[in-house]
Amino acid sequence: MSQFENVTVVKAANVYYDGKVSSRTVLFADGSKKTLGLLLPGEYEFGTEAAEIMEMLAGDVDVLLPGETKWQSLSAGESFNVPANSKFGINVKTVADYCCSYID
Known part of the structure; x- marks a missing residue:
């Protein structure tokens, strides 16, 4: 899905590591984020x-x-799960662009 x-987008950025990592939160009608x-x-x-994807x-x-x-290498089009x-x-x-899905 491109x-x-x-959706609702939260205007304020989530900023980490002195601005080296940033994200925006996207909220969906079904309550997912x-x-x-x-x-x-x-x-x-x-x-x-x-849990995250x-x-x-x-x-x-x-x-x-x-x-x-052991570290795992990933590139565009690949994903990983975190408990x-x-x-x-x-x-x-x-420089990496990502989409993080939160799993309930």
């Missing part, structure tokens, strides 16, 4: 409350998922 219809964001090159760690729209990253010891109440590492190699 676009979302009939996604964020659309941009990651600048660097290494970051994020914590989750809800991270879809890479552009760029190249390596991710270290909870319980894993609720966990942390994951992401090493952004090139």
Whole structure:
């Protein structure tokens, strides 16, 4: 899906790591939520409350998922799942565009 219809977008950005990571929250009529964001090159760690599906729209990253010891390389068109109440590492190699879906 390349676009979302009939949504509400929160104007205020979610900004992390001194502006190197930012996203906007998109709210859907059914109560679901996604964020659309941009990651600048660097290494970051994020914590989750809800389970997430991270879809890479552009760029190249390596991710270290909870319980894993080996980094996994991903590019545009690929995705990864993160369990609720966990942390994951992401090493952004090139500017990356993503869509994060929150799973209840």
